[in-house]
Amino acid sequence: MLNLVLQLPAQEQEQLIQEIKKTSSNNKDEDLLSVFDRIGRNAQAKGLTEETLEELLADES
Template sequence: MTQKTYQLTLTFEQILNLVLQLPEQVQEELIQEIKKKSAKKQDGDLLSVFDKIGKNAQAKGLTEEILEELLVDES
């Protein structure tokens, strides 16, 4: 048997309506999975942003010594 897949364009509202038709336990499992993935993505995104900033600064000549001088608290 050959199985075909079709790409459907669904709006957020349509997806939400489909999810609301699922049993309550399945809805809760989906919510937990989304929360886990979104937390991982945010952490990864933030770390990758900092990594990119650091690499760009080093490429422009920033060294650890210069960074230490910039961060000295002179108050």
């Protein structure tokens, strides 16, 4: 997961960090799988599809 985050532009990394800080204090008892599930649902709700994710993560080296 960290490798994926590090591939994001700096502004998006900062947005993600701020969102994690904001929600982490509200969800202290939430386990890691629940966090990933919630992130996935939020991403899908914002229009992220599996195909789009694959394109974003494609290795262009």
